[in-house]
Amino acid sequence: MTLLVVGSIALDSVETPFGETADALGGSAVFFSVAGSLIHPVQVVGVVGHDYPYERLERLARRGIDLGGVERIQGESFRWKGKYSYDLQNRETLETRLGVFAAFEPRIPEAFRDARHVFLGNIDPELQLGVLDQIHDPLLVACDTMNYWIQSKRDVLLELLRRVDVLLVNDAEARQLSGDWNIYRAARWILKHGPRYIVIKQGEYGAVLVGADGTFYVPAFPLEEVFDPTGAGDAFAGGFMAHLARTQDVSHENLRRAMVVGSAMGSFAVERFSVQRFDELTPDEIAARVRAFSELVRFDTEPFNEGQGWP
Amino acid sequence: MTLLVVGSIALDSVETPFGETADALGGSAVFFSVAGSLIHPVQVVGVVGHDYPYERLERLARRGIDLGGVERIQGESFRWKGKYSYDLQNRETLETRLGVFAAFEPRIPEAFRDARHVFLGNIDPELQLGVLDQIHDPLLVACDTMNYWIQSKRDVLLELLRRVDVLLVNDAEARQLSGDWNIYRAARWILKHGPRYIVIKQGEYGAVLVGADGTFYVPAFPLEEVFDPTGAGDAFAGGFMAHLARTQDVSHENLRRAMVVGSAMGSFAVERFSVQRFDELTPDEIAARVRAFSELVRFDTEPFNEGQGWP
Numbered sequence: 001m002t003l004l005v006v007g008s009i010a011l012d013s014v015e016t017p018f019g020e021t022a023d024a025l026g027g028s029a030v031f032f033s034v035a036g037s038l039i040h041p042v043q044v045v046g047v048v049g050h051d052y053p054y055e056r057l058e059r060l061a062r063r064g065i066d067l068g069g070v071e072r073i074q075g076e077s078f079r080w081k082g083k084y085s086y087d088l089q090n091r092e093t094l095e096t097r098l099g100v101f102a103a104f105e106p107r108i109p110e111a112f113r114d115a116r117h118v119f120l121g122n123i124d125p126e127l128q129l130g131v132l133d134q135i136h137d138p139l140l141v142a143c144d145t146m147n148y149w150i151q152s153k154r155d156v157l158l159e160l161l162r163r164v165d166v167l168l169v170n171d172a173e174a175r176q177l178s179g180d181w182n183i184y185r186a187a188r189w190i191l192k193h194g195p196r197y198i199v200i201k202q203g204e205y206g207a208v209l210v211g212a213d214g215t216f217y218v219p220a221f222p223l224e225e226v227f228d229p230t231g232a233g234d235a236f237a238g239g240f241m242a243h244l245a246r247t248q249d250v251s252h253e254n255l256r257r258a259m260v261v262g263s264a265m266g267s268f269a270v271e272r273f274s275v276q277r278f279d280e281l282t283p284d285e286i287a288a289r290v291r292a293f294s295e296l297v298r299f300d301t302e303p304f305n306e307g308q309g310w311p
Numbered sequence: 312m313t314l315l316v317v318g319s320i321a322l323d324s325v326e327t328p329f330g331e332t333a334d335a336l337g338g339s340a341v342f343f344s345v346a347g348s349l350i351h352p353v354q355v356v357g358v359v360g361h362d363y364p365y366e367r368l369e370r371l372a373r374r375g376i377d378l379g380g381v382e383r384i385q386g387e388s389f390r391w392k393g394k395y396s397y398d399l400q401n402r403e404t405l406e407t408r409l410g411v412f413a414a415f416e417p418r419i420p421e422a423f424r425d426a427r428h429v430f431l432g433n434i435d436p437e438l439q440l441g442v443l444d445q446i447h448d449p450l451l452v453a454c455d456t457m458n459y460w461i462q463s464k465r466d467v468l469l470e471l472l473r474r475v476d477v478l479l480v481n482d483a484e485a486r487q488l489s490g491d492w493n494i495y496r497a498a499r500w501i502l503k504h505g506p507r508y509i510v511i512k513q514g515e516y517g518a519v520l521v522g523a524d525g526t527f528y529v530p531a532f533p534l535e536e537v538f539d540p541t542g543a544g545d546a547f548a549g550g551f552m553a554h555l556a557r558t559q560d561v562s563h564e565n566l567r568r569a570m571v572v573g574s575a576m577g578s579f580a581v582e583r584f585s586v587q588r589f590d591e592l593t594p595d596e597i598a599a600r601v602r603a604f605s606e607l608v609r610f611d612t613e614p615f616n617e618g619q620g621w622p
Contacts, residue, residue, distance in 0.1 A: 087492035185535050205516040206517070208530075208533070224493060253611060257610055291612055296526060297527070299568055299605065306602075
């Protein structure tokens, strides 16, 4: 089933303790689609300026990314420049130049309007609503947002939430949105406002899925070398949504698996700058990492089964 | 098999956003033994002053805590006073009065010297070494420590580590000890310095076990109400060690289960002030929580099995 992403297409300049990169492919739609397309074809809607190295995007098209919704217009492309602390725990934005992204109004091409799985990357919730108005009959809508919109467009965001199936945010965003510091109470608050599921990402610690039918936690993959955390959340979303689109199954059980595929993709993303780690990544490697997640949390509950008495 | 704990016995005064308590039972040996004794008998070595409400400790003895190693001497008992921030993420120590604990020199009663499982609570590493010198033939020694000793008694601590099987610390301590901010590299560093296993506790996020034979992660239990985080780490240690002592099995597989039992005990500890939550806690409730941990992380890897191709 078709999978559509609407989000930013940027050029990232990132400094980490391990090196730096300039004008590398970045933005939510890029991380999402590069990670997701290893699992299922992705349709992209976004905007780039005349200065964007479009041939680098086109190289991605070969692997199942449909750029039919990427507008190329006169003006500068969206550029972001950031620097991470020595322990990668904090990042400082050195420069944000929105360029053509400032006036982005997503137009969904006719051919994309039948999309069944839709991911709304972090953009103005008014634009996210506008996207949904253009989609005929979505089966599963997921969206991201950020502190800026939670504060400045809260009412529109709440209107959007009523039309969203899965909200993917980080813990600070969940806290800000709900006004509750406890993430499980925050999750319950959000579930009352529309979404059937909420995914709360906790960075280096893991991610939790909360729905009426259960709670699932996947820890972050144990990595001894983390190179660049940029884009991990969008790569997570790409893996999560692509797994659901590929398997055509939005049951609770399959959402658990999607969480793990998403976490695998997030863990690959941070192993290199930009989207480089996905260049040579194979389905076998992804499946192996999913199994490694299972090994990470596996334990035998048999001695604790009901009616056994204490072991 | 016998289980011994050496640590502090304190009176805690704690302020949280939900209330406050004064001179409640506290200290590492108390949280450890109250949690652990629900699973396996615990022998306690510690010291209290003449002002300690000893009858409150004696009430604990009824449930399998042997206080034969608790010295009662002239002087004030160890008192700690702390206040948690509104979100329980930070705590401020308002007052520490070491009292008789300042001159504590653990003397292991003859009857306790055959202990097979030993937990060295967070005290001066010289004293921890002194305890080990008094134990005839320990099977499994675990210990805790803190930033103060890592900084001020590093050499003694490293000497101790060579005689310890499991080090239990939090992530900040693992980072400080190893000089590495990545907790998995920090774990590898620590494993080179003696312990066969390291348990790194990550507070509200969970805990990880790292050994030469694998890595195991258990997320923190999803709680909508966290009342008082004091003592969670020691309750964890109590559950962890008591499970190992009870089952007489220090295999990697059983250490995984011990991690979950420890996490269950930590999660109970924070549901009330002091050790109150353990008052009525039953083996069935503990087993049910262990199974709930399994449900929390469970997912079906079958579609990702080797040789299956991508699902």
